[in-house]
Amino acid sequence: MTSFVCNFPFMTILMSLFSGAVSSVLPSKWARRWNKILLVLIAIMSFATMGYCWRLGTYYTYSMGHFPAPWGNEIRVGVLETFMAMFFSLLMLLCMLGGEVERELEIEQSKQSLYYVLANLLIASLLALIYTNDIFTAYVFVETNTLAACGLIMIRQYGRTMEAATRYLIMNLLGSGLFLLGVTFLYDLTGHLLMGNMKIAVAEIVEEGVYTVPLIISIAFMVVGVAIKTALYPFHAWVPDAYGYSTLSSSALLSALVSKGYIFLLIKIFMRVIGFDIVSKTSVADVLFVYGLIGMMMGSLNAIRQKDIRRMLAYSSVAQMGYIYMGLDLGTEFGIVAAIFHIISHMATKAMLFVAAGGLAAASGDHKEFSHLKGAAYRNRMAGLAFLAGALSMIGLPLFSGFISKLLFAQASMEQGYKMFFALAAIAISTILNTIYFMKAVIIIYTPVYSGEGNRIGGRIISVKDQALKVAVFAAFIAIDMILGLFSDPIVRLLTIGIQMFS
Amino acid sequence: MSRRLENDEYEKTFSGKFRAWLNGDNDPFLGKIEQKTLKEQRESKKQARRRRQEHETLLNEAYNLPKSRTFKLFGKAYGFASILFATVLIVVLVFAVSFLPTFGEADKPVNNEVSERYIESGLDETGSVNIVTGMILDYRAFDTLGESHVLFLATIAVLVLLRVDDDSAQHDKLMEEAQDRFHEPKNDIILQTAARVLVPVIIIFGIYVILCGHLGPGGGFSGGAIIGAGLILYLTAFGFKKTERFFTAKTQKILSVSALGCYSLCKSYSFYTGANHIESIIPLGIPGHILSSGLILILNICVGVVVSATMYTFYVMFRKGNF
Numbered sequence: 001m002t003s004f005v006c007n008f009p010f011m012t013i014l015m016s017l018f019s020g021a022v023s024s025v026l027p028s029k030w031a032r033r034w035n036k037i038l039l040v041l042i043a044i045m046s047f048a049t050m051g052y053c054w055r056l057g058t059y060y061t062y063s064m065g066h067f068p069a070p071w072g073n074e075i076r077v078g079v080l081e082t083f084m085a086m087f088f089s090l091l092m093l094l095c096m097l098g099g100e101v102e103r104e105l106e107i108e109q110s111k112q113s114l115y116y117v118l119a120n121l122l123i124a125s126l127l128a129l130i131y132t133n134d135i136f137t138a139y140v141f142v143e144t145n146t147l148a149a150c151g152l153i154m155i156r157q158y159g160r161t162m163e164a165a166t167r168y169l170i171m172n173l174l175g176s177g178l179f180l181l182g183v184t185f186l187y188d189l190t191g192h193l194l195m196g197n198m199k200i201a202v203a204e205i206v207e208e209g210v211y212t213v214p215l216i217i218s219i220a221f222m223v224v225g226v227a228i229k230t231a232l233y234p235f236h237a238w239v240p241d242a243y244g245y246s247t248l249s250s251s252a253l254l255s256a257l258v259s260k261g262y263i264f265l266l267i268k269i270f271m272r273v274i275g276f277d278i279v280s281k282t283s284v285a286d287v288l289f290v291y292g293l294i295g296m297m298m299g300s301l302n303a304i305r306q307k308d309i310r311r312m313l314a315y316s317s318v319a320q321m322g323y324i325y326m327g328l329d330l331g332t333e334f335g336i337v338a339a340i341f342h343i344i345s346h347m348a349t350k351a352m353l354f355v356a357a358g359g360l361a362a363a364s365g366d367h368k369e370f371s372h373l374k375g376a377a378y379r380n381r382m383a384g385l386a387f388l389a390g391a392l393s394m395i396g397l398p399l400f401s402g403f404i405s406k407l408l409f410a411q412a413s414m415e416q417g418y419k420m421f422f423a424l425a426a427i428a429i430s431t432i433l434n435t436i437y438f439m440k441a442v443i444i445i446y447t448p449v450y451s452g453e454g455n456r457i458g459g460r461i462i463s464v465k466d467q468a469l470k471v472a473v474f475a476a477f478i479a480i481d482m483i484l485g486l487f488s489d490p491i492v493r494l495l496t497i498g499i500q501m502f503s
Numbered sequence: 504m505s506r507r508l509e510n511d512e513y514e515k516t517f518s519g520k521f522r523a524w525l526n527g528d529n530d531p532f533l534g535k536i537e538q539k540t541l542k543e544q545r546e547s548k549k550q551a552r553r554r555r556q557e558h559e560t561l562l563n564e565a566y567n568l569p570k571s572r573t574f575k576l577f578g579k580a581y582g583f584a585s586i587l588f589a590t591v592l593i594v595v596l597v598f599a600v601s602f603l604p605t606f607g608e609a610d611k612p613v614n615n616e617v618s619e620r621y622i623e624s625g626l627d628e629t630g631s632v633n634i635v636t637g638m639i640l641d642y643r644a645f646d647t648l649g650e651s652h653v654l655f656l657a658t659i660a661v662l663v664l665l666r667v668d669d670d671s672a673q674h675d676k677l678m679e680e681a682q683d684r685f686h687e688p689k690n691d692i693i694l695q696t697a698a699r700v701l702v703p704v705i706i707i708f709g710i711y712v713i714l715c716g717h718l719g720p721g722g723g724f725s726g727g728a729i730i731g732a733g734l735i736l737y738l739t740a741f742g743f744k745k746t747e748r749f750f751t752a753k754t755q756k757i758l759s760v761s762a763l764g765c766y767s768l769c770k771s772y773s774f775y776t777g778a779n780h781i782e783s784i785i786p787l788g789i790p791g792h793i794l795s796s797g798l799i800l801i802l803n804i805c806v807g808v809v810v811s812a813t814m815y816t817f818y819v820m821f822r823k824g825n826f
Contacts, residue, residue, distance in 0.1 A: 006778075007775060007778070007779070010774055010775075010778070011771075014767055014770070014771050014774070017648070017649075017652055017763075017767055018763075018764060018767045018768075020652065020655075020656075021652070021655060021759070021760045021763040021764055021767070022760060022764065024659065024756055024759070024760060025756050025757065025760050062778050063777055063778050064644070064645040064774045064777070064778070065641065065642070065644055065645070065773055065774055065777040065778075066628075066773065066776070066777040066783065067628070067641075067642050067777070070616070070617050071617060071620055071621070071642050072642050072643065072777075073643055073644070073645035073646060110666070111662075111663060111666070114659055114662060114663050117656075117659050118656075118659065118660075118663075121652060121656055124652070125649075128649065134646075136643075136646060137645060137646050137649065140646050140649035140650055140653065141649055143649075143653050144649060144652060144653050144656060147653060147656045147657060147660055148656060150660060151656070151659060151660040151663050154660075154663060154664055155663050181596075185599065185603070187613070188603055188604065188611075188612070188613060189603070189604070189612060190612055191611070191612035191613040191614070191615040191617065191618075192615070192617065201612065211602060211603070211604070213598075213599065213602045214599045214600075214602045214603050217595060217598075217599040218599070307527055369527065370526070370527030371526060371527040371528065374526065440524070440525060443525055444525055444526070444527065447525070
């Protein structure tokens with residue numbers, strides 16, 4: 001270990017934990033500022049580490065303490081991890097900025113600084129989930145993540161968010177419990193908690209064929225636990241209320257970051273704990289593939305039926321989760337690259353859509369129903385533009401990131417015989433369904449309002465001057481989306497190299 | 504030649520339905536609903552009474568949840584489904600456990616070089632007589648750091664959920680005091696006498712458990728829980744007036760933050776020196792002495808402070824909502 005840059009990942013985790021604790025005694029104004037500074041710092045430090053890893057050409061491990069890995073804790077840093085850390089912190093910064101006005105209005109004054117405690121601990125847990133090389137550390141930070149997300153939902157206090165938080169807590173604790181059971185079983189079989197050693201032991205078990213049954217059951221428990229937490233289709237019941245009624249930055253954070261952190265953990269389990277070839281050989285991957293396909297359809301069908309724009313976006317998230325699971329379980333490394341590209345693409349796009357939906361609702365008398373949103377894009381032009389860009393990206397039009405991720409999915413499915421047909425058909429049908437509900441929303445917000453209707457809607461015009469901060473956030477979101485869409489080649493190359501380093 | 508359709512006709516056409524759907528008025532999944540203009544209705548007294556009766560039955564059926572049939576049916580189905588789910592889970596778990604390595608066997612996969620080193624050289628490497636404390640606070644200190652932040656986060660979540668903002672109006676405080684008296688007995692002589700004897704013993708025992716965590720059974724988590732229980736007993740016996748002299752929301756925050764900050768700083772130092780192969784300047788001391796085992800004593804105290812503050816805050820939040 002030669003460079004000082006090596007210390008950055010551990011520093012970012014400790015810094016965010018520490019600032020989480022400190023924010024609880026700071027006045028809300030300072031907590032807010034500190035949160036922004038922290039996120040920028042994390043992004044810069046992760047970028048520096050990424051550059052270091054890129055030059056190094058390989059990953060490095062960093063032991064947390066004086067004892068080497070199987071005895072002590074350890075984090076593992078590579079190009080992919082640092083890239084995700086940078087992207088997570090940047091996106092979180094944009095979400096926090098985008099929902100700032102709503103947050104000040106909707107949350108009680110004395111609880112404002114608590115919001116930043118939750119946010120700082122959330123980014124700490126996400127960073128730890130990204131970097132950790134020890135499955136029990138991952139479980140500890142899964143707990144942190146669950147509690148922080150629950151707090152983010154219920155900090156806006158009225159009936160629906162309370163109900164949503166209760167539902168979220170029950171479902172996610174079930175998920176954590178199943179995940180913990182899986183980890184316990186796997187520990188009993190392998191005798192290790194460090195991912196590298198576990199992988200060797202699992203390969204031995206598969207070769208000897210003695211403990212195959214508990215191995216499969218423990219994999220199934222872990223996968224189902226993570227699937228509940230990421231709202232894969234049959235476990236999505238907590239999604240619409242949690243995303244639909246919590247305060248704006250919370251729903252953007254939940255849909256863009258929290259679920260993606262768990263997905264990253266699942267990829268880690270697949271590639272580092274169990275071994276990707278074993279996952280593809282067992283039926284776990286096939287089952288997840290089927291559920292991914294069903295999720296793509298059912299999420300979109302449910303989204304068509306919604307009359308509330310935020311709930312529609314929530315169901316759309318369920319459908320996009322289906323895409324990610326489909327890519328993960330194609331059984332090829334390129335499928336995982338496609339899934340990771342879709343993760344970052346969906347993060348940027350869905351956060352933008354949520355923030356834009358908030359802007360449109362603010363221009364329509366704080367109503368989120370479609371009947372009130374008519375012509376909202378004329379009242380809040382920048383939000384309308386951002387929503388349009390997000391919708392086009394979700395549908396998968398060229399120029400935007402959604403097109404690239406769909407292209408990558410299709411390309412990845414080509415390598416897989418019988419799965420190719422199902423994957424391509426599902427992508428085609430799901431694209432049409434996406435078009436139906438996103439275009440409906442876009443057409444509604446771009447339909448001019450007749451003079452007589454104005455009173456019913458009760459909107460107000462929000463010009464660029466009134467929301468300079470939000471305009472900047474929207475511009476940044478659109479820029480990220482278009483950069484991902486236009487200059488995808490280097491990013492895909494980076495992800496491919498990152499995945500090779502990762503496993 | 505195109506002609507402008509009448510409104511009724513237009514609504515029946517495809518474009519009319521499309522437009523209604525765009526406006527969010529029409530749901531394509533609900534099917535087509537026939538629309539007729541209603542006649543103006545006049546009802547006699549008899550009809551009115553009947554309508555009210557029907558309305559009441561409807562209310563009873565639909566909103567009187569314990570009586571509603573759907574609700575009952577749902578409850579039954581739900582109960583059945585949950586029992587089925589639990590049974591399936593139990594069967595799967597028992598099935599899996601029957602395949603696991605036998606408990607206590609010598610050549611179990613768990614008995615490998617990892618636990619061997621913990622047991623054989625744990626004392627020399629951490630300086631802690633209690634190997635478990637050495638494991639959680641030195642070998643795997645990062646996990647425990649996360650775990651203590653989970654506790655802190657739980658406090659924050661309870662504060663988010665339950666804290667009531669006080670307007671510091673005297674009237675409200677009096678009302679609160681009266682309500683508090685309603686739920687809990689005040690000035691109960693038996694409780695107070697018992698508490699006077701027990702509380703100092705409990706708290707001193709808690710401090711002992713924390714301080715001797717590296718020498719014997721105990722540590723920050725258990726000792727903190729004992730101290731928290733002592734504080735709660737003191738509060739139930741003597742009321743908020745007495746406890747607020749030394750423990751308020753501010754105290755709780757400062758204690759938690761300084762304990763967590765101290766933990767983070769200590770561990771940052773040890774992670775940094777460990778990963779960069781720098782010799783740590785913290786002496787391990789002689790095993791068995793109270794001032795030994797490096798950072799473990801300090802970390803135990805930090806964890807103990809966080810745990811006791813968390814327990815006490817939970818109790819206060821659930822009882823009163825602020826302090």
